[in-house]
Amino acid sequence: MHVVVPFDAREPKTRLSPVLDPGERREFARVMLHSVCSTVEATGHEPTVLATADPDIEWPVRVDDRSLSDAVNAMLAERDDPVAVVMADLALATPAALKRVFAADGEVVLVAGRGGGTNVALARHPDFRVDYHGVSIRDHRERAAAIGVDPTLVDSFRLSTDVDEPADLAEVLLHGQGEPTAWLRDHAVEVAVSDGRVTVQRNE
Amino acid sequence: MHVVVPFDAREPKTRLSPVLDPGERREFARVMLHSVCSTVEATGHEPTVLATADPDIEWPVRVDDRSLSDAVNAMLAERDDPVAVVMADLALATPAALKRVFAADGEVVLVAGRGGGTNVALARHPDFRVDYHGVSIRDHRERAAAIGVDPTLVDSFRLSTDVDEPADLAEVLLHGQGEPTAWLRDHAVEVAVSDGRVTVQRNE
Numbered sequence: 001m002h003v004v005v006p007f008d009a010r011e012p013k014t015r016l017s018p019v020l021d022p023g024e025r026r027e028f029a030r031v032m033l034h035s036v037c038s039t040v041e042a043t044g045h046e047p048t049v050l051a052t053a054d055p056d057i058e059w060p061v062r063v064d065d066r067s068l069s070d071a072v073n074a075m076l077a078e079r080d081d082p083v084a085v086v087m088a089d090l091a092l093a094t095p096a097a098l099k100r101v102f103a104a105d106g107e108v109v110l111v112a113g114r115g116g117g118t119n120v121a122l123a124r125h126p127d128f129r130v131d132y133h134g135v136s137i138r139d140h141r142e143r144a145a146a147i148g149v150d151p152t153l154v155d156s157f158r159l160s161t162d163v164d165e166p167a168d169l170a171e172v173l174l175h176g177q178g179e180p181t182a183w184l185r186d187h188a189v190e191v192a193v194s195d196g197r198v199t200v201q202r203n204e
Numbered sequence: 205m206h207v208v209v210p211f212d213a214r215e216p217k218t219r220l221s222p223v224l225d226p227g228e229r230r231e232f233a234r235v236m237l238h239s240v241c242s243t244v245e246a247t248g249h250e251p252t253v254l255a256t257a258d259p260d261i262e263w264p265v266r267v268d269d270r271s272l273s274d275a276v277n278a279m280l281a282e283r284d285d286p287v288a289v290v291m292a293d294l295a296l297a298t299p300a301a302l303k304r305v306f307a308a309d310g311e312v313v314l315v316a317g318r319g320g321g322t323n324v325a326l327a328r329h330p331d332f333r334v335d336y337h338g339v340s341i342r343d344h345r346e347r348a349a350a351i352g353v354d355p356t357l358v359d360s361f362r363l364s365t366d367v368d369e370p371a372d373l374a375e376v377l378l379h380g381q382g383e384p385t386a387w388l389r390d391h392a393v394e395v396a397v398s399d400g401r402v403t404v405q406r407n408e
Contacts, residue, residue: 097359112361114318115371116378116395116402135395135402138378153379155301157316157364167319174320174342175357191320191339198320198339 001102001122002081003040006068007033007051007088019166019189019200028183030055032163033088035179040086042095043102047086050075073129084122085130087113091172091180092158101159106152108144111159112137119159125149169200205306205326206285207244210272211237211255211292223370223393223404232387234259236367237292239383244290246299247306251290254279277333288326289334291317295376295384296362305363310356312348315363316341323363329353373404 012029013020020028033049037059040047049061050071064071072085084102086093098120101111107125110118116135121128127147131139144151161171163180170191172180184200192201216233217224224232237253241263244251253265254275268275276289288306290297305315305324313326320339325332331351335343348355365375367384376384377395388404396405 112379114361114375116374116397134397135378138395155298155360155362157318157361158359160361160364170320171318174339175316191342193320193338 001045001084002075002079003045003047003084003086004050004072004075005033005036005040005047005086005088006072007049007055008068009051009053009055013089013164015165016163016169019169019202020187024187028180029089031183032091032180033057036086036088036090036093039090039093039095039098039178043098045084045102049088069130069132072132076123076129080126082122082124084120087117087119087162089163090119090159090161091163091168091178092161092176094158097156097158100156101154104152104154107149108140108151109154110137110140110144110151111154111156113162114160115164117162119162120154167197167199170198173200174198205249205288206279206283207249207251207288207290208254208276208279209237209240209244209251209290209292210276211253211259212272213255213257213259217293217368219369220367220373223373223406224391228391232384232391233293235387236295236384237261240290240292240294240297243294243297243299243302243382247302249288249306253292273334273336276336280327280333284330286326286328288324291321291323291366293367294323294363294365295367295372295382296365296380298362301360301362304360305358308356308358311353312344312355313358314341314344314348314355315358315360317366318364319368321366323366324358371401371403374402377404378402 013025016025037047047059052065054061101120108128109122111120113119118136118140141151173191188203189200190203217229220229241251251263256269258265311329312332315324317323322340322344345355374395392407393404394407
């Protein structure tokens, strides 16, 4: 199985701007990428980073500056072996959670992201293609059905949590043990309760 | 094992007011309660509804108008068998997801809710008590540790999704097959994408 971790280095994570400045957002995005790649490696697979520009990282990199969907689909079209696409901002991913996905039966295995995204897609069928635009989990289920595949959905809170907004950082602080959690603590990002909702604040 | 589903009938789900009026919120809260109880039953356990007032439902009801934590702790103190506490607004709960929790090893088994909550707590230790105030998942882990128990955390997106805000309804529409999803469709609540984020709108 070929495991791909797409990474867009251009202006990452703008919705975190209430908490992190542009330089911090770039650094944190890279910390998450490193963490996801390490987690993939801990499952026994070597990740390939599919990046818009070379991120200078210790795993193989393929540079493709097209859209996420186009770059992933080019890779899917090339390869004969199963391909797993794991988002680079899954700061709560653990080897155990990813192993559940990689071990799941089915020609198409999907993990939903909160908010309609697709945080992991594992294609064992040659005709499956991705479209990350819009409510992609719905589209991916329909695309699987269109090629005669009943997709397998893996139920994981850890993998459903991609990091886009300040509230997502609270999840990372509450449930993470890895590099992204340590980075947030080092940068004085703390869990805060405001109006009954959990979010984060800077304490400095 | 004794399975308890707490239900607060007073002014439920006020944060859904941008989408549902007070009567609809009460009705939808009850639909979710019914769905959770049916799901518990499908795992082979009879649920007991622990309610602030009698909800007139086909499963056993225990009325206790104290706070959620006090009412649950009174039950935990009384019983010698394991007790599982399953929140009434887990509209995406499935028998498979709950079975993973009930089958998990450990004297304290927890499922985190998004935003720091505790959506399922299974106590097999006589001294475990709950406190749902604030960031309860953190408190429950600490309370387990304080009685010498390393809590088991079950990783489930379905069970982490309690329904509090309009965006949660989008998750129910995207991933549910049960009564709450059908109720939302019947009431013209639809998935909408606004500003790149998934939420819901009424279409009537």
